[in-house]
Amino acid sequence: MSDITWEAPxxxxxxxxxxxxxxxxxxxxxxxxxxxxxxxxxxADALRTLITDIKAGKADHLL
Known part of the structure; x- marks a missing residue:
């Protein structure tokens, strides 16, 4: 497994x-x-899609 480089929180x-x-x-x-x-x-593409969908409000019903 490769090392993970984490962004700031x-x-x-x-x-x-x-x-x-x-x-x-x-x-x-x-x-x-x-x-x-x-x-x-x-x-990375799947995570990008997830973030884009959340920003577009597609997960608002979960909140």
Whole structure:
């Protein structure tokens, strides 16, 4: 497994902080800040699509 390079934490309201990361193999990672050992991984394109869809309001019904 490649080393993950984590971005600085992104924090919304309250304590909802998460981090995005990538590795040399082109994989993308997302984790709760402070729990980086428990991450979700997929391709960078899939993570990009997820973030774009969230910004477009496609996940608002989950909130």
């Amino acid at each position: 992104f924090c919304g309201e309250g304590n909802s902080c998460f981090r995005l990361g990538t590795d040399a193999d082109g994989n993308a990672y997302i984790a709760v800040n402070g729990q980086e050992e428990r991450y979700l991984t997929d391709t």
